[in-house]
Amino acid sequence: MIKADIGNTAGRIWQYLDKNGESTLADIKRDLMLRGSAVRMALGWLARENKIFFYGDEDNLSIILLY
Template sequence: MQKIGECSGQVWGYLSTEGPATITKLTKEIGEKKDLVLQAVGWLARENKLYFFEKGRNKLIGLIDHVPPHE
């Protein structure tokens, strides 16, 4: 559980500085296994920290408190 919490912090930090991203991008940039990143995203989603949207064929994740006005 601690590892998921740490990864959640990494996901939050990445999205906070870089903006919305796909799961693939998060996994690559954070350097953790995809399963762990998915668990971290689930953790943050359950805390209502994330929003999900589609842009073209991509599914992206962003921080709720960083929603751009055009999303």
């Protein structure tokens, strides 16, 4: 996966969270039809930019968009 693809996926996730609010990792993967690795890389991008907040445990991870 190239950097541009990761950035595009991060943008899709940001828009999803903006529209749907707090979501689980499983919801994001299912609703956006993304592979786990693509989601994790994009979430890392968003986390690095302080755009999201994680809470919960590894089995039930929730993500909140920070504005």
